[in-house]
Amino acid sequence: MTLQIEHVAFDFIDDVKRLRDPSAILDRLRITSASLGYPYFILTGLPLPNQRLEPFVMLNAWPEVWYERYTAEEHFHHDRVGQAAMRTTEPYRWSDLAIGAEDRSALRVMDEAQSCGLVDGFIVPMFSSDSWQQACAFATDRPAQSSDRELAALHVMSVFAAGAARAAFQPLRDLPELTVRERECLHWAAAGKSAWETSQILGIGLETVRTYRRTLRTKLDVATMAQAVAEGCRLGIIAS
Amino acid sequence: MLDVHVVCATNRHLYGRALDDYFRWRYRCYTLEKGWFPPNELGLETDQFDTDDAFHLLGFHEGSLVAGTRLVPCHRPTLLSEVFPALATRGVPGARHQADWTRMFVVPASRRRGHQGVAGAMVAALMEYCLDEGISAVGGVQETYWLPRWADFGWDVEILGLPQTIAGTSCVAAMFRCAPEALEGVRAATGIEGMQIRRRGPVLRFVDADPAPASQPRRIDQHPVPEAFL
Structure with missing residues (x-):
């Protein structure tokens, strides 16, 4: 069994190194992680307290209803299981964390997760050069009874999936570099938000947002925000 | 940019004080910070792989030692082959053109997040060195x-x-496979453009690092040793 798990992991790594399409990487990881008992996962950069999660998400195989709710209600900032990834470099299981009865908002997030079919999970923090760090959060709809070897396999597979996903978003790195704020402004422009709305969402000044939008247009070499959004989609900066 | 000096069995006499600093910083990083070893009175961290086979890369910024790391040819005893072979279920590398890479450190005052710091420069120097020496792969535990990061x-x-x-x-x-693309990649990510590796005195070639001097004299770059070394 041990050898078999190792084969699963090495086959995955050999395959994923060759994939250059984020949806193919997502599908490949989904099949393999499901075979190890984890049908759901999300691979994402970790947002700081004043940031939203969405712009950091690289691969999303969460149940749709849970992703919608988690992002709409900005659950990450109350999610003790997710927040723990900000403070450790080692992988952990949900069950490794003790959440006290007094931590109501954390318990509410866990209850909601359960109602969406996520009852247990395993989180892999990883180094990231452009966010605080990144993590792959695997989840399952039944209590997990994975062996250490199975978790080690999930661990390395998620790391190589992250590497492949990053390479798949390569144009992003060949571009004049966008700052996190510029990327956020682009993201919200793509969601149809005005400069004023963006300033409210991000909690920064209107003039500041206008400045970001101006430098964005310069960097993307376009005249209007609509063109910036189109260019962002074409280059893979905005997930379509 | 750093000046990264190659120190081996045949030129270490030129680096007395700097090597002392190197083992002292290793003590600080690996014995005190990571707690891998019990403290000792000397305040130096050395192990069974700091032999005549080892090549040390000492990274200097404006004359001060800010980083270091160690390479050992894989046909010699290495940390992976001797201590952690169980990690390499697919086989422990054993060729002399492969390098076991251990003990990378950056002194605390020079650490920063992201690629464009001392650690990134040091990794760029490492890949420059590996290509220069004909090393085919570098890595280990x-x-x-x-x-x-890689x-x-x-890579x-x-x-x-x-x-x-x-x-x-x-x-x-x-x-990690050593290839020109790997050097280009790390240089692009770290913003390091030029050569950082410096050789001073009689430096052995990594791949044929036998105690007997090489028949072909090695080109030695004439970079002065910073005064702090002496």
């Missing part, structure tokens, strides 16, 4: 957490087994 550099990473937890840290045996 690595902390799993840092694997994405992917950022576009071809081959893991030799599943990760295991060693003293509370997930570690994996991994080798």
Whole structure:
């Protein structure tokens, strides 16, 4: 069994190194992680307290209803299981964390997760050069009874999936570099938000947002925000 | 940019004080910070792989030692082959053109996040050195957490087994293929453009590092030793 798990992991790594399409990487990881008992996962950069999660998400195989709710209600900032990834470099299981009865908002997030079919999970923090760090959060709809070897396999597979996903978003790195704020402004422009709305969402000044939008247009070499959004989609900066 | 000096069995007499600093910083980083070894009175960290086979890379910024690391040819005893062979279920590298890479450190005052710091410059120097010496792959026991860094550099990473937890840290045996693209990738990510490797005095070639002097005299770059060394 041990050898078999190792084969699963090495086959995955050999395959994923060759994939250059984020949806193919997502599908490949989904099949393999499901075979190890984890049908759901999300691979994402970790947002700081004043940031939203969405712009950091690289691969999303969460149940749709849970992703919608988690992002709409900005659950990450109350999610003790997710927040723990900000403070450790080692992988952990949900069950490794003790959440006290007094931590109501954390318990509410866990209850909601359960109602969406996520009852247990395993989180892999990883180094990231452009966010605080990144993590792959695997989840399952039944209590997990994975062996250490199975978790080690999930661990390395998620790391190589992250590497492949990053390479798949390569144009992003060949571009004049966008700052996190510029990327956020682009993201919200793509969601149809005005400069004023963006300033409210991000909690920064209107003039500041206008400045970001101006430098964005310069960097993307376009005249209007609509063109910036189109260019962002074409280059893979905005997930379509 | 750093000046990264290659120190081996045949030129270490030129680096007395600097080497002392190097082992002292290793003590600070590996014995005190990481707690890998029991403290000792000397305040120096050395192990069974600091032999005449070892090549030390000492990174200097404006004359001060700010980083260091160690390479040992894989046909000699290495940390992976002697201590953690169980990490490499797919086989322990054993060729003399492969390098076991251990003990990378950056002194605390020079650490920063992201690629464009001393650690990035040091890794760029390492890949420059490996290509220069004809090393085909470099690696060994690595902390799993840092694997994405190598992917950022576009390095071809081959893991030799599943990760295991060693003293509370997930570690994996991994080798990185040495190729011009790997050097370009790390230079692009770190913003390092030029050569950083410096050779002073009689320096052995890594791949044929026998105690007997090489028949072909090695070109020695005439970089002065910073005064702090002497």
